[in-house]
Amino acid sequence: MKLLIAVVQDKDSNRLSNSLIAEGFRATKLASTGGFLRSGNTTFLIGIEDNQIQHILDVIRANCKVRDQLVTPVSPVSGAADSYIPFPVEVQVGGAAVFVLPVERFEHF
Amino acid sequence: MKLLIAVVQDKDSNRLSNSLIAEGFRATKLASTGGFLRSGNTTFLIGIEDNQIQHILDVIRANCKVRDQLVTPVSPVSGAADSYIPFPVEVQVGGAAVFVLPVERFEHF
Amino acid sequence: MKLLIAVVQDKDSNRLSNSLIAEGFRATKLASTGGFLRSGNTTFLIGIEDNQIQHILDVIRANCKVRDQLVTPVSPVSGAADSYIPFPVEVQVGGAAVFVLPVERFEHF
Ligand code: NI
Ligand code: NI
Ligand code: NI
Numbered sequence: 001m002k003l004l005i006a007v008v009q010d011k012d013s014n015r016l017s018n019s020l021i022a023e024g025f026r027a028t029k030l031a032s033t034g035g036f037l038r039s040g041n042t043t044f045l046i047g048i049e050d051n052q053i054q055h056i057l058d059v060i061r062a063n064c065k066v067r068d069q070l071v072t073p074v075s076p077v078s079g080a081a082d083s084y085i086p087f088p089v090e091v092q093v094g095g096a097a098v099f100v101l102p103v104e105r106f107e108h109f
Numbered sequence: 110m111k112l113l114i115a116v117v118q119d120k121d122s123n124r125l126s127n128s129l130i131a132e133g134f135r136a137t138k139l140a141s142t143g144g145f146l147r148s149g150n151t152t153f154l155i156g157i158e159d160n161q162i163q164h165i166l167d168v169i170r171a172n173c174k175v176r177d178q179l180v181t182p183v184s185p186v187s188g189a190a191d192s193y194i195p196f197p198v199e200v201q202v203g204g205a206a207v208f209v210l211p212v213e214r215f216e217h218f
Numbered sequence: 219m220k221l222l223i224a225v226v227q228d229k230d231s232n233r234l235s236n237s238l239i240a241e242g243f244r245a246t247k248l249a250s251t252g253g254f255l256r257s258g259n260t261t262f263l264i265g266i267e268d269n270q271i272q273h274i275l276d277v278i279r280a281n282c283k284v285r286d287q288l289v290t291p292v293s294p295v296s297g298a299a300d301s302y303i304p305f306p307v308e309v310q311v312g313g314a315a316v317f318v319l320p321v322e323r324f325e326h327f
Contacts, residue, residue: 002322003114003208005221005263007246017143028116028206030141030152032248032263034235043248043263045114045141045152047208057325065327097246099221099265100323104111105209107166109174112223112317126252137225137261137315139250154223154250154261156317213220214318216275218283 001106002053004046006098007032008064013042016063016096020046023059047106057098064096110215111162113155115207116141117173122151125172125205129155132168156215166207173205219324220271222264224316225250226282231260234281234314238264241277265324275316282314 008016013029020027028045048056070088117125122138129136137154157165179197226234231247238245246263266274288306 003210007263027143028141028150028152029143030139030248032246034245034247041246043246045116047206053323061325061327094327096325096327097265098325098327099321100325101210101221101319102322103208104211105162105207107170107205107207107209109170109203109205109207112319136252137250137259138252139248139261154225156315210319212317213320214271216279216314216316216318218279218312218314218316 001103002048002050003101003103004044004048004053004056004098005101006044006046006060006096008042008044008060008096009094010040010042012064012094012096016044016060019059019063020044020056023055025052025056025059047103053100060096060098064094066092066095069093110212111157111159112210112212113153113157113162113165113207114210115153115155115169115205117151117153117169117205118203119149119151121173121203121205125153125169128168128172129153129165132164134161134165134168156212162209169205169207173203175201175204178202219321220266220268221319221321222262222266222271222274222316223319224262224264224278224314226260226262226278226314227312228258228260230282230312230314234262234278237277237281238262238274241273243270243274243277265321271318278314278316282312284310284313287311 017027025046030043032041032043046056068090071091072086072088126136134155139152141150141152155165177199180200181195181197243264248261250259250261264274286308289309290304290306
């Protein structure tokens with residue numbers, strides 16, 4: 001058995017949760033900030049059999065990989081709002097950092 | 110030394126905390142949700158000497174094991190409240206998932 | 219690669235965060251309570267190359283080591299406030315507990 005600790009951007013957290021449940025994996029979620037990813041993320045703890053590691057890594061990558069997204073900025077609160085023409089800009093979203101840790105013993109009471 | 114990561118239902122969290130303190134163990138607690146247990150749980154981090162593993166697992170089992178409990182449902186908010194007779198139902202509560210991880214080095218500053 | 223799990227008193231948490239960023243380390247932070255330290259602490263998760271372990275432990279010790287601090291108690295809310303002369307007392311602050319865990323595999327999506 002292994003313990004996966006996965007830090008996932010909040011944007012992808014719910015989608016990953018749903019995919020993990022659909023695939024029969026059980027994850028514990030902790031609210032976290034900063035670090036490997038831009039702030040606002042979720043740390044998943046997932047106990048997993050050795051032969052399921054690649055499967056779950058595929059699920060995490062499918063839901064969380066870094067990609068570009070078009071975002072339309074909101075208009076400025078002050079200044080010449082009349083002459084402001086918002087247009088979408090590309091920002092990077094998503095991403096996950098996954099640690100696979102050895103487990104010496106697992107107990108379920 | 111080992112690091113225990115224990116996910117414990119919120120219902121049992123305070124009782125386990127008190128027992129760990131009474132037994133001289135030190136635990137760090139993190140609020141968590143979902144996963145191994147029904148949502149609303151606490152993740153305990155506990156550094157522990159190898160020869161104390163069985164002792165602490167006994168303490169966790171004693172405080173957190175799954176058991177049935179009688180719960181009386183609240184009366185329905187709408188509908189024929191006059192004819193509603195609440196009676197207790199059995200639900201499963203408690204439970205803990207415990208990972209014992211190897212520690213390569215421990216420092217205390 | 220290793221995973222560092224460091225439990226740090228809240229008082230030192232921001233300062234450690236800033237030092238880690240300045241040194242080029244990335245940390246994920248989780249709010250935690252109790253345990254190794256007096257309540258109110260932060261748990262840092264930090265992925266780290268083996269040859270950087272001593273460097274990061276030095277950074278943590280420099281920012282978090284236990285030390286005495288003079289604290290002036292606030293005046294009592296009730297009682298003979300006229301005759302109350304506050305004077306500073308020494309209290310222990312700071313401290314960190316750091317676990318270095320082996321990592322079998324690390325993936326970044
Ligand atoms: Ni699948
Ligand atoms: Ni005992
Ligand atoms: Ni340095």
